[in-house]
Amino acid sequence: SIVMNSYKLTGLAAGSANGDSVRYEQLTAIDKLTTKGDLLLHTGSIYARQGVGSNGQIIVSDSAQTNGLKWRGFLGCRVTHNVGQSIPNNTWTAMAFNSETFDTDTMHDTVTNNSRITVNTAGYWLFVTIQRWNNPAAGTAKYVDLRLNGTTYIGETAATAEGGYFTHQTFAIYNCAVNDYVETIVYQNTGGALNMQGNDDAAHMGFYAVWLGV
16 A cells, blocks of 8 residues: 555555556656646656746647646847937838847847847747837838848838828737748938937837747
8 A cells, every 4th residue: 555645545556456447656646746836747658747837937838848838938029229220211221229128038139130030939929110210301201111031021101201200110910930030121212311219219119029829
């Protein structure tokens, strides 16, 4: 017999079963749990403990893990540029981002290819870019787009400016593979170079990515 949590179970041995077909390893598996919040999982061959995650994390399926599950926190980033960027006339231009507010999935480099947010976790992503032109001439065209892998446009806002500061908010939800990247691409035709305002000038401005799921 074995004693487990003050209950005595008799007539059981490894690989054998009692009258109601309760397996020995199923009963002894409870002893694998050691901490509040632990989960009891099956690997396909044995029972195993999945330790509790950190506060606020969720558990997701992952076939690459021994237990088939893993804990996951927030995945995403917000990148900014701390100075204005000059955008040439009549030329589609990628915005550079040399600063980060947060980056929980190593998606951005502030120096190398710093126009890019690169996906490291496959699935559906929400991309948002909020950019502000610095005093464009009235009646001229302005575009702020989201571009995937240098070729595919997945989101756009377009407007004819009326002078003064002019803000675009462009977003897209897209199913991305690992190593896909997204950029903020802008265009203006005022007849000369025009500054895009530095993102750090306003707390809400910048380029964002948030993982939604698979």
